[in-house]
Amino acid sequence: xxxxxxxxxxxxxxxxxxxxxxxxxxxxxxxxxxxxxxxxxxxxxxxxxxxxxxxxxxxxxxxxxxxxxxxxxxxxxxxxxxxxxxxxxxxxxxxxxxxxxxxxxxxxxxxxxxxxxxxxxxxxxxxxxxxxxxxxxxxxxxxxxxxxxxxxxxxxxxxxxxxxxxxxxxxxxxxxxxxxxxxxxxxxxxxxxxxxxxxxxxxxxxxxxxxxxxxxxxxxxxxxxxxxxxxxxxxxxxxxxxxxxxxxxxxxxxxxxxxxxxxxxxxxxxxxxxxxxxxxxxxxxxxxxxxxxxxxxxxxxxxxxxxxxxxxxxxxxxxxxxxxxxxxxxxxxxxxxxxxxxxxxxxxxxxxxxxxxxxxxxxxxxxxxxxxxxxxxxxxxxxxxxxxxxxxxxxxxxxxxxxxxxxxxxxxxxxxxxxxxxxxxxxxxxxxxxxxxxxxxxxxxxxxxxxxxxxxxxxxxxxxxxxxxxxxxxxxxxxxxxxxxxxxxxxxxxxxxxxxxxxxxxxxxxxxxxxxxxxxxxxxxxxxxxxxxxxxxxxxxxxxxxxxxxxxxxxxxxxxxxxxxxxxxxxxxxxxxxxxxxxxxxxxxxxxxxxxxxxxxxxxxxxxxxxxxxxxxxxxxxxxxxxxxxxxxxxxxxxxxxxxxxxxxxxxxxxxxxxxxxxxxxxxxxxxxxxxxxxxxxxxxxxxxxxxxxxxxxxxxxxxxxxxxxxxxxxxxxxxxxxxxxxxxxxxxxxxxxxxxxxxxxxxxxxxxxxxxxxxxxxxxxxxxxxxxxx
Numbered sequence: 001x002x003x004x005x006x007x008x009x010x011x012x013x014x015x016x017x018x019x020x021x022x023x024x025x026x027x028x029x030x031x032x033x034x035x036x037x038x039x040x041x042x043x044x045x046x047x048x049x050x051x052x053x054x055x056x057x058x059x060x061x062x063x064x065x066x067x068x069x070x071x072x073x074x075x076x077x078x079x080x081x082x083x084x085x086x087x088x089x090x091x092x093x094x095x096x097x098x099x100x101x102x103x104x105x106x107x108x109x110x111x112x113x114x115x116x117x118x119x120x121x122x123x124x125x126x127x128x129x130x131x132x133x134x135x136x137x138x139x140x141x142x143x144x145x146x147x148x149x150x151x152x153x154x155x156x157x158x159x160x161x162x163x164x165x166x167x168x169x170x171x172x173x174x175x176x177x178x179x180x181x182x183x184x185x186x187x188x189x190x191x192x193x194x195x196x197x198x199x200x201x202x203x204x205x206x207x208x209x210x211x212x213x214x215x216x217x218x219x220x221x222x223x224x225x226x227x228x229x230x231x232x233x234x235x236x237x238x239x240x241x242x243x244x245x246x247x248x249x250x251x252x253x254x255x256x257x258x259x260x261x262x263x264x265x266x267x268x269x270x271x272x273x274x275x276x277x278x279x280x281x282x283x284x285x286x287x288x289x290x291x292x293x294x295x296x297x298x299x300x301x302x303x304x305x306x307x308x309x310x311x312x313x314x315x316x317x318x319x320x321x322x323x324x325x326x327x328x329x330x331x332x333x334x335x336x337x338x339x340x341x342x343x344x345x346x347x348x349x350x351x352x353x354x355x356x357x358x359x360x361x362x363x364x365x366x367x368x369x370x371x372x373x374x375x376x377x378x379x380x381x382x383x384x385x386x387x388x389x390x391x392x393x394x395x396x397x398x399x400x401x402x403x404x405x406x407x408x409x410x411x412x413x414x415x416x417x418x419x420x421x422x423x424x425x426x427x428x429x430x431x432x433x434x435x436x437x438x439x440x441x442x443x444x445x446x447x448x449x450x451x452x453x454x455x456x457x458x459x460x461x462x463x464x465x466x467x468x469x470x471x472x473x474x475x476x477x478x479x480x481x482x483x484x485x486x487x488x489x490x491x492x493x494x495x496x497x498x499x500x501x502x503x504x505x506x507x508x509x510x511x512x513x514x515x516x517x518x519x520x521x522x523x524x525x526x527x528x529x530x531x532x533x534x535x536x537x538x539x540x541x542x543x544x545x546x547x548x549x550x551x552x553x554x555x556x557x558x559x560x561x562x563x564x565x566x567x568x569x570x571x572x573x574x575x576x577x578x579x580x581x582x583x584x585x586x587x588x589x590x591x592x593x594x595x596x597x598x599x600x601x602x603x604x605x606x607x608x609x610x611x612x613x614x615x616x617x618x619x620x621x622x623x624x625x626x627x628x629x630x631x632x633x634x635x636x637x638x639x640x641x642x643x644x645x646x647x648x649x650x651x652x653x654x655x656x657x658x659x660x661x662x663x664x665x666x667x668x669x670x671x672x673x674x675x676x677x678x679x680x681x682x683x684x685x686x687x688x689x690x691x692x693x694x695x696x697x698x699x700x701x702x703x704x705x706x707x708x709x710x711x712x713x714x715x716x717x718x719x720x721x722x723x724x725x726x727x728x729x730x731x732x733x734x735x736x737x738x739x740x741x742x743x744x745x746x747x748x749x750x751x752x753x754x755x756x757x758x759x760x761x762x763x764x765x766x767x768x769x770x771x772x773x774x775x
Contacts, residue, residue, distance in 0.1 A: 012220045023431065049074070050073070051074050051075070052073070052083070052114075052191070053071060053189040053190055054066040054189050054192045055141075055186045055223035056186060057185070057186040058181075059060030059181065060149060060181070061146050061150070062141065062182075062183065062185075062191075063139070063183045063186055063191050063520070064089050065139060066085060066189075067085060067088065067089045068085060068086075068087060070083060070084050071083050075114075075490070078115060078480060078489055078495075080489075081115060081116050082117055082118065084118055090111065090138075090746045091121070091136050092124065092136050093118070095135060095250075098158040098160075099158075100132075100133055100161075101133070101162075102132065102134075102135060102160040103132055103134050103135065103160060103161070103162040104137055104151060104154050104155070104158070104160045104162070104163045104164070104422075104503060105123050105126075105134060105135065106137045106138065106142075106147040106151050106165050107147060107429075108138060108139065108141065108166075108171075109139075109141075109493065110138070110166060110168050110238045110493060110494060111138025112136070112138035112139060113136070113499065115488045115495065116494070116495065116499055120296070120496040120500075121136060122494075122499040122502040122506065123135075124136070124505040125499060125500055125503035126503040126506055126507055129507040130510065132585045135154065135158070137150050137151075140154070140183050140191070143171065143175030143178070143183070144167065144172055144175060144406070144409055145175075145177075145180070146179070146180050147165050147413075148416065151163050151416060152416055155417070155420040155422060156420070157420075160422055160442060161422060161423065162422060162425060163417050163423070164427060165426055165430065166425065166507065167406060167428055167461060168429045169425065169429060169457060169458065171432055173405050173406075173457065176406065220222060254357070261338065280388050280391055281731075283388060284385065284389065284392065284456055287385050288385070290381060291378065291382065294378050294426060296380055298378065299320070299352075301359075301370070301374060302316070302355055302356060303316070311355045315348045315352065318347075319348035319349045319539075320539075325775065345539060346543075349539065350543065351523040356371075359371055359377075360372060364534050376639065389531060389730065390525065390531065390730075393731065394523040400465075402460070403464055404460035404461045404463075404464040405457070405460075406461055406464065407464050410424075410426065410464060410468055410470065411468065414468055414470060423471065423557045424470050426461065426465040426471070426473070427472075427474075427506065428458040428461045428462055428472070428474040428476075429475060430455070430474075430475070430476045431454075432486075432492050433448070433451050434451045434455060434476065434485075435476055435480055435486065435487075436480065436483045437450075437451065438484070443490070455476065459474070467517075471514050473505060473509045475502050475505050475506070477505075478496075478504065478505035479498055479501055479502070480496055482497050485497045486614060489686065516756040516757070518753075518754060519752075519754050519770065519771045519772075520767045520771050521741060521769035521771035521773060522769040523769075525744075525745060529745065531729070531745045532588065532590075532601065534724070534727075534729060535558065535698075535724075535727070537558060538564055541557040541564070543557050544557065544563075545641065546565075546623070546641065547639065547640040548621065548640060548642075549641055552567055552616075553567055553568050553574070554567040554568075558637070561605070562601065562603055563600070563604050563625070564600070564601045564696070565599065565601075565612075565623060566700065567599070568596065568697035568698070569674070569697055575616065576593050576595070576596075577592035577593065577648075578598070578650060579598050579599070579613070579614055579615070580613045581599050581600070581611070581612045581613075582612070583611035584604075584610035584611065584743065586607055587743070587746050587748070587750075587766070587773075588602070588745040588746040589602040590602065590700060590701055590702040590727070590728065591612070592659060592700055592701055592702075593615075593662050594659060594660075594696040594699050595660075595663070596674075597696070597698075597699070598614050598615075601727075602696065602702075603745065605629045606627060606635050607635045609626055609627070610623070610624070615647075618646070619643065620643070620645065620647060621642060621643055621644060623639065623641055624639070624641075624642055625637065625638070625639045625697070626638050628640075629678075636742060646752070655703045656709075658707060659703055662710075662723070663665075663724060664698040664703065666698075667696065668716060668719050669723055670698070671718045673692035673694060673695065674693050674694075674697065699723075701723070701727040701728075702746070702747070702748070705725065705726045705728070705734070706726050708725075708747075709734055710722060713725060713732070726747075729747070730747065732744075732747075744768065745770050751773060751774040752771055752774075753765035753774050759775075762775065765774075
């Protein structure tokens with residue numbers, strides 16, 4: 001068998017050249033294949049990525065945008081858009097020089113305008129609508145802490161007039177206390193979740209382009225991630241997601257529950273206050289009964305010490321009564337019923353008070369304190385009665401709105417803007433499914449949750465901002481008007497249509513003058529002031545000396561800081577003209593004329609003079625209250641009726657008719673009588689009760705209140721309440737129209753005012769309880 005001869009081996013040089021050629025062919029083939037693959041995937045994607053891929057790391061903000069970067073962006077199945085970044089690292093054209101009426105807008109990807117072209121963002125459209133310079137400082141991945149930092153940086157540089165912060169309810173409520181540097185890291189131009197970012201990377205030429213610009217490589221990485229990174233090491237860069245999003249620190253449902261719980265707590269607290277007020281009314285009634293029992297105890301003590309028999313059970317019953325009461329004069333078989341008149345009440349009360357003063361002197365000399373202690377207990381009950389009345393009169397304030405999750409943040413942001421003289425404007429941006437439940441369909445959600453309750457979060461934010469004096473806007477209604485088509489398909493971001501609706505709403509909000517909240521007066525009275533004494537309190541109030549009052553048929557009393565002057569008909573011939581206060585009147589002063597008398601009830605201020613003119617048919621007298629210094633150097637009350645020149649009193653037919661109606665109510669409720677009998681308690685009573693006539697000698701009140709009180713208490717059965725209402729009893733105050741308040745110790749309804757809310761022409765704003773009212 002012949003031996004085959006092997007061909008000679010090529011020389012080593014030729015072998016090397018051949019291998020190099022084959023390798024070159026392979027590399028060219030691979031390169032061409034990779035290039036064709038890249039072209040194919042790029043063409044498939046239209047040259048666009050679904051995520052921003054030009055981030056650079058920042059130690060404070062976590063990320064910034066690469067200055068001068070540009071890219072095509074597309075979220076399928078939506079149209080692609082072009083993104084340009086200016087030299088400052090923010091979206092859009094180069095910024096103009098600082099100055100002018102500039103607006104800085106801070107926010108996240110919604111402000112940035114992810115999904116629309118540069119000129120279709122709401123900032124760009126707002127600039128066209130307003131003619132102002134609008135700085136779009138929105139950056140994807142940013143949260144509330146970054147908005148504040150960006151605003152601080154740009155305000156220091158540009159001195160803008162307005163800062164708009166857009167709070168996105170997709171994630172801002174959860175990111176308010178977690179900075180972006182803890183949430184995101186930069187990986188080859190991508191902003192990825194910090195917990196998924198690689199701990200180290202392998203550098204090689206072309207890495208940045210491959211990892212951030214290659215469509216084919218991006219597709220491979222997504223494919224590997226979606227397959228669960230099979231056969232890929234856990235810490236491999238290839239297996240890590242590049243766009244897994246940002247984890248939230250809670251859920252929207254958690255926030256809604258927290259807000260609803262806070263509102264429920266506030267409502268419960270309000271209801272508790274309402275119930276407490278009702279309890280206070282019950283307590284006041286019980287206290288009145290307790291006070292009556294205490295006074296009966298004192299009266300029994302007075303009867304024991306009545307050695308001269310001038311004060312008996314009949315006189316005490318009269319002193320505790322009121323005009324119209326029937327009191328039995330008990331003298332065995334000759335006893336009879338007596339119709340109590342105002343004159344009898346006054347005489348009996350004086351007799352009781354005089355006897356009380358005498359008994360106290362006797363106790364003091366004997367070193368006893370029993371009666372004094374009883375009176376001290378009575379005074380405590382009266383003080384508690386007044387406290388309860390003041391509490392009830394103050395009423396229950398409306399339920400307070402709990403602060404929003406952004407409350408402290410807004411205060412901090414406002415302080416920053418105030419420092420630079422800029423106005424802060426707050427915009428609440430809803431989630432797409434909060435705007436329209438139909439948006440759930442694009443996420444293939446069939447059994448969608450109801451998002452209506454979650455709108456309370458936006459309302460909380462807007463109310464909170466306005467309470468701080470900020471301009472605030474909820475764009476939910478504007479975006480609803482733009483539906484369908486305000487949001488991208490399969491994504492939360494707004495379309496150009498949504499941005500346009502946003503821009504119009506914000507433009508309207510910015511050009512509308514910022515409303516200045518009115519500082520309404522606080523309810524109740526200042527310390528040291530009290531409400532008008534009731535009719536029952538006046539019965540027991542002591543008389544004070546006013547020179548000339550008795551001759552004119554007038555009684556004068558002081559209870560707490562209140563003065564009451566009542567001039568009654570002395571005979572059928574007496575005619576009355578009216579009362580006019582020319583000096584020392586207050587908004588709570590009440591002057592009234594009836595056919596049976598004149599009345600003046602007014603609070604006194606120590607040291608402040610009072611002058612009131614009382615008109616009779618044939619004479620006029622001025623009541624003058626002055627405060628000369630007493631022996632101790634302190635102002636001392638001195639009152640005197642001084643005869644004045646006879647003039648015609650002012651008259652108002654409408655007021656007179658109203659008073660006549662109140663007088664009819666007084667007769668029906670109080671049953672005050674004027675009887676043709678000798679009214680001295682120690683004389684014989686010769687007349688029977690049916691000889692008495694109903695009168696309004698003791699009627700007093702505010703004529704200006706009669707109409708409102710009649711509307712509030714229209715029925716005859718409400719006469720007692722109507723009288724109390726007209727006499728400034730705060731427990732029977734009429735309901736004020738919306739926008740009006742009760743002020744002073746008066747039941748009138750007053751228009752609140754302040755420097756920003758002046759009174760109508762001719763009115764003046766009187767300071768009251770932290771605010772003011774028109775008078």
